[in-house]
Amino acid sequence: MTGADLLLIALGAVAVGSGVLVVTTKHLVRAGLYLVVCLGALAGDYLVLGAELVAWVQVLIYVGAVVVLLLFAVMLTRAPIGASDDLDRPGWPAALIGGGAGLGLTVLLVDAYRWSTVALAEAGTAERLGEQIFRSWVLPFEVLSVLLLSALVGAVVLSRPDIGRPAPAADRTAAPGGVDVETGGRR
Amino acid sequence: MRPVIPYVTAALLFGLGVYGVLRRRNAVLVLMAVELMLNAVNLILVTADTTVRSVLPHSGQVFALFVIVLAAAEIGVGLAIVLQLYRLRASVAVDEVPLTEPAESPRPAVAASAGPDREAGR
Numbered sequence: 688m689t690g691a692d693l694l695l696i697a698l699g700a701v702a703v704g705s706g707v708l709v710v711t712t713k714h715l716v717r718a719g720l721y722l723v724v725c726l727g728a729l730a731g732d733y734l735v736l737g738a739e740l741v742a743w744v745q746v747l748i749y750v751g752a753v754v755v756l757l758l759f760a761v762m763l764t765r766a767p768i769g770a771s772d773d774l775d776r777p778g779w780p781a782a783l784i785g786g787g788a789g790l791g792l793t794v795l796l797v798d799a800y801r802w803s804t805v806a807l808a809e810a811g812t813a814e815r816l817g818e819q820i821f822r823s824w825v826l827p828f829e830v831l832s833v834l835l836l837s838a839l840v841g842a843v844v845l846s847r848p849d850i851g852r853p854a855p856a857a858d859r860t861a862a863p864g865g866v867d868v869e870t871g872g873r874r
Numbered sequence: 875m876r877p878v879i880p881y882v883t884a885a886l887l888f889g890l891g892v893y894g895v896l897r898r899r900n901a902v903l904v905l906m907a908v909e910l911m912l913n914a915v916n917l918i919l920v921t922a923d924t925t926v927r928s929v930l931p932h933s934g935q936v937f938a939l940f941v942i943v944l945a946a947a948e949i950g951v952g953l954a955i956v957l958q959l960y961r962l963r964a965s966v967a968v969d970e971v972p973l974t975e976p977a978e979s980p981r982p983a984v985a986a987s988a989g990p991d992r993e994a995g996r
Contacts, residue, residue, distance in 0.1 A: 695880055699879060699882070702887060703887060706887050706891075709907070709910065710891075710894035710907055718903055718906055719906065722906050725910065726913060732880055732883070732917060733917075735875075736920050736921060736923075738923065740935070740939070741916075741938045741939060745916075745942065748942050748943075748945075749909070749942065749945075753945065753949050757905065759953075760902045760905075763957055763960070764902065764956070764957070764960045766902075773967070774900050775898060776898070781893050784893070785889050785890065785892040785894075785896060788888060788889045788892045790889065792884075792888060793882050793885040793889075796882060800876075802876060802878065803878070804875065804876050805875055805877050805924055805925050806875070807875050808923070811935040815931070815932060816939070819932050823930050824936055827940060831940060838950050838951050841951050842950045842954040845958055846957060846958060
């Protein structure tokens, strides 16, 4: 047991514990905040494992952007402050399938790796990872940029009420900030 | 470094994510559980980068970066869908979403208000 092992155990316990709270808590906003703890502990895991750039990107994108977006969604859907009782379905199947997946994967991985040790590789700094991305993985990188653009356009189209959504167009055009009737029909 | 520790962490997180997706009714909480699963996969990739000697160095970490970008795109589109659902039905409970098209009843106003197709953007 080295110091890295102890750190991994502690951070893993924090991540799994806050993950349990994310899926079991009765407070919507607290679920988002526990998710911050979980993702931050995982960023610490990445640092211990030598993935510097991935850890910082995790902090920037996940903790910084994704969780903030999720909290915005919690507030935009008028989530109640305080505990709410209707967040869960009765879930024996969920516990069965989730527990089966988790424990099955655990048994598989423990059986594969036992208590072996591995020397840590050289740290994945921004310089080394950038060299790999722009030398060996340029095509996936470009495809990802196209995918991000299309996701952006898709999100805009989905969230504009006056594009492409035929259902209740009458009250839609009368909504505040809506468009006038002549131009605001369906596409 | 013993790789079994982060591997077991990732396996447990993935199980928790599956449980959350199946158990939760609120669509935003379902998205949070999906984030847990994506992070479990990321942890597997980063750990495998140290245990598996690949031809290209640091492939696992590059994959983890790609997965993070994919997750950002996914959460953007997913939240747009959730907000649209809330706007239409004033509820984000995933088990109340109708899976079939509604009947033709509530749309007589559409034909009247839908003018000729002008620009799509405005």
